[in-house]
Amino acid sequence: MQAIILSGSRNPAGQTARAAQALLAGLTAAGAQGEIIYLPECAIERCRQCDAAGWGTCRTAGSCVIADDLAGLSDRIRQADLAVFATPVYWSDLSESLRAFLDRLRRCCLHEAAKPGIVGKRAVGICVAGGGGGGGPTCAVSLERILRTCGFDLVDVLPVRRQNLPAKCDELQLLGRWLATTEPA
Numbered sequence: 001m002q003a004i005i006l007s008g009s010r011n012p013a014g015q016t017a018r019a020a021q022a023l024l025a026g027l028t029a030a031g032a033q034g035e036i037i038y039l040p041e042c043a044i045e046r047c048r049q050c051d052a053a054g055w056g057t058c059r060t061a062g063s064c065v066i067a068d069d070l071a072g073l074s075d076r077i078r079q080a081d082l083a084v085f086a087t088p089v090y091w092s093d094l095s096e097s098l099r100a101f102l103d104r105l106r107r108c109c110l111h112e113a114a115k116p117g118i119v120g121k122r123a124v125g126i127c128v129a130g131g132g133g134g135g136g137p138t139c140a141v142s143l144e145r146i147l148r149t150c151g152f153d154l155v156d157v158l159p160v161r162r163q164n165l166p167a168k169c170d171e172l173q174l175l176g177r178w179l180a181t182t183e184p185a
């Protein structure tokens, strides 16, 4: 079982990374494989809203005109058995890098050509409120909405706070083990 973890944090030693690594530890302990990709290191432009109506080749072809890392990362999601989306909570919402990625993936997934390997794929969301600790549940609602619109089979979205990070890491390890040892429902 192969997992891909897309992180909207730029810090591989930060709180979002700790949460993502906990899930990955659970997955690997149960025999799965996975890697974490830090989206701020990737080239992901924001959507250009190409035509006058705001659509573009996303709607007509299921692909984006912008030649950056979106297509390659989308294909890596297609090749994986599980997709994990981890974000630091910014303004009670997704970080800019994950937002830019998912905004464009969501558009492409409206077209049949983009759906294989995405629609029905198991996914997990992690939202880490590492400042005051507020906004995790609001961010989780935002992440749930966009991942469901993409068509993922959303297993869980976990709000995490700086104050409960150790307990949530235990939970994420457990979730990782469970995911690695169960078939999609």
Ligand SMILES: Cc1cc2nc3c(=O)[nH]c(=O)nc-3n(C[C@H](O)[C@H](O)[C@H](O)COP(=O)(O)O)c2cc1C
Binding pocket: 009, 010, 011, 013, 014, 015, 016, 017, 088, 089, 090, 091, 092, 093, 128, 129, 130, 131, 132, 133, 134, 135, 136
């Ligand atoms: C622009 C911005 C907005 C933020 N908004 C929130 C917030 O609404 N709630 C919160 O608890 N922390 C907030 N923070 C703090 C981040 O959640 C915290 O720095 C993050 O979890 C750290 O994750 P990292 O260590 O993976 O980078 C914000 C940080 C930034 C930069």
